[in-house]
Amino acid sequence: MLISLGAILVGLALLVWSADRFVEGAAATARHFGMPSLLIGMVIVGFGTSAPEMVVSALAAWQGNPGIALGNAYGSNITNIALILGLTALISPITVHSQVLRKELPVLIGVTLLAFILMQDRNLTRLDGLVHLGVFAGLMGWTILQGLKQRHDALEDEFEDELEQHAMPLNRALCWLVIGLLLLIASSRLLVWGAVDIAHRLGVSDLIIGLTIVAVGTSLPELASSLIAVRKNEHDIALGNVIGSNLFNTLAVVGIAGTIHPLTFEQTVVSRDMLLMGGLTLALFLFCYGFRGPGRISRLEGAILLTAYLAYTAYLITTVFATGGRQ
DSSP: OHHHHHHHHHHHHHHHHHHHHHHHHHHHHHHHTTOOHHHIIIIIHHHHHHHHHHHHHHHHHHTTOHHHHHHHHHHHHHIIIIIIIHHHHHHSOEEEOOHHHHHHHHHHHHHHHHHHHHTTTSEEOHHHHHHHHHHHHHHHHHHHHHHHHOOSOHHHHHHHHHHHHTOOOHHHHHHHHHHHHHHHHHHHHHHHHHHHHHHHHHTOOHHHHIIIIIHHHHTHHHHHHHHHHHHTTOHHHHHHHHHHHHHIIIIIIHHHHHHHSOEEOOTHIIIIIIHHHHHHHHHHHHHHSOTTSOEEEOHHHHHHHHHHHHHHHHHHHHHHHHHTTOO
């Protein structure tokens, strides 16, 4: 048990560190090849901050652990909105100026609804996985076109400042890119092994472990970047990190997992976890869209989101004791 717990702790620490190095290396490399700063922020950084979820869920699916694969993806979405944005807004209310983010919020609603429809039969087939990835590819194409057309967006200005602060030579950027990717894979494998072993020893379902420990662990890069961004008054980056990560998680992470290994899962994934994810996504849209001006997540709304996360986590813990960990 102690070895498994140590594996989780070491795996999480390496995961966060390697994800940060991977994002910095990828962003700096893209910068050297002339990629616009807005696209670097929306595509490269979005992919990088979701890389832990992608690798962990892919490994879990390959090893036949659907609970961790799906719990990690959907649990991370819940964590991103309720815990990360809730905590961030409590520290400093988040004001949304970017028109790009206002366009992505309805897309996130549609993507969440599509996932809910596809998962109703409690099976993630390879076809479902390919549909997820197909929609993701189309969305990335649309995002790139929007990024090339958009000029002088508030989000672009914030990413430009961040890229200038983290500028590095090309050889160092490539070095961090490769090292970060290799450590991402190694730390993810260590984390999945430790999580599965503890779940089996305690008689707790893989799903619960995926929704809690693994989901929070793989969301730590988003938490760190959002807290740093809001301290620098870069509110659009703080929100953009979450929107981008949730789009990647819902489509790419689940799509990759389903394509690697078809998954059958519990009804509670749809009726409890995806339903909450959808409700939080709708709340995020209502808070941030800004129908009559800039959208805003106030401290009160942040407290509501954080309370929802704490209540959900408490419910999961209660369920473990009530059902012996089966759900």
